[in-house]
Amino acid sequence: MPVKTAQGTLSGEDHYEGNADANINYDDAIEYWSSVPASVNGVLGGYGEQTSVPKADIVGSSTFIRKLLSRMSVAEGEKKLTIDMGAGIGRITRDFLWKISDECDLLEPVKPFLDRMEAELQDVKQRGKLGDIYPVGMQEWEIPPHKRGKYWLIWCQWCVGQLPDEELVKFWIKCRENLMENGTMIVKENIATFEDIFDETDSSVTRTDTKFRELFVQAGFKLIASDVQKGLPKELFPVRMYCLKAII
Numbered sequence: 707m708p709v710k711t712a713q714g715t716l717s718g719e720d721h722y723e724g725n726a727d728a729n730i731n732y733d734d735a736i737e738y739w740s741s742v743p744a745s746v747n748g749v750l751g752g753y754g755e756q757t758s759v760p761k762a763d764i765v766g767s768s769t770f771i772r773k774l775l776s777r778m779s780v781a782e783g784e785k786k787l788t789i790d791m792g793a794g795i796g797r798i799t800r801d802f803l804w805k806i807s808d809e810c811d812l813l814e815p816v817k818p819f820l821d822r823m824e825a826e827l828q829d830v831k832q833r834g835k836l837g838d839i840y841p842v843g844m845q846e847w848e849i850p851p852h853k854r855g856k857y858w859l860i861w862c863q864w865c866v867g868q869l870p871d872e873e874l875v876k877f878w879i880k881c882r883e884n885l886m887e888n889g890t891m892i893v894k895e896n897i898a899t900f901e902d903i904f905d906e907t908d909s910s911v912t913r914t915d916t917k918f919r920e921l922f923v924q925a926g927f928k929l930i931a932s933d934v935q936k937g938l939p940k941e942l943f944p945v946r947m948y949c950l951k952a953i954i
Contacts, residue, residue: 708751708864709759710896710905710912711941726902726911727870732843734909735868736815744822749794753939762937763945764801767863767894770933770947771806777930778858778890785809786858787837787886791844792865795822796830803861804835811837813847844869844877849884857885863894867910871921878925882952891927891950893918894935896943912943928953 747754754760771778780786788807790799793814803810810830814820820841830836840847844865860881866874881891898912905912913921922929927950935945 708749709753709938709942709945710751711943725871726904729904729906729909730868730870730911731909732845732868736843738908739816740818744795744818746795746797749797749819753942757939759938760797760801763935764798766933766935766937766945767798767802767892767947770931770949771892774890774931774949775806779888780858780886784858784886785856787811787853787856788859788861789813789837789857791860791862792868793819793823795819796826798861798863799830800826803859804830804833807835807859809837810835811840811853813840813842813844815841815843815846817841845873847877847880849880853884855884855886857881858889860885860889860891861894862891864896866893866895867905867912868908870911871917875921875924878921878927882926885952889952890930893922893948893950894945897946898943915946918946918948922948922950926953927951 742748745754746760750759786808788803788809789811790803791813793799793812796812799810799812812823814823820839823839827836869877885891896912898914900914902914902917903912919929929948930951931949933947935947938945
């Protein structure tokens, strides 16, 4: 689920009955994403490197995390293990996450994106920072025993709209249970203004800020900080970043 335009999202094709997330179809989503180019332009819905979006995105994430690093300390000897959820071709790990982590895992279910990852992450691999790649959806993630409860940072960006509310809460509970002590989850997503909106193009839902905050609590997280991504084109939905810690 990339950045999305706010124009036309409530056209006839996007009206729905009941909860927007009830319309999500996982197989339809995989079929759609398997059909787009395995490139930055493809994963960002046409807002690739010919636009300001990829650079603005990384600068925004870097600035947000820099303000939080003092609250993300680890015990002596602990590894800063990160996982990039719904990683696409690995753009965020390639351009940002490896710089703040000791090791980066990635999760991505779309085969063309996985095939492209190998080339995109060559530099990360050569630096010794590439960890495991999970070729599954978020709802299917199974953590190997040696990494359970070891994640310093779980990064969820432009991906959680592919899960219905109930499945998303279950997924985030699994994330919370696999954070190390003082671990952090970052969620960075498009934000709908008035109500959740279903997009039949990629079978995803764009949630409101209010809905996100409700689901965080249901999953056992407390909100530490939040900010709006700056520098994106005006026709796009606002994008908001959330920093979350487990409720103890």
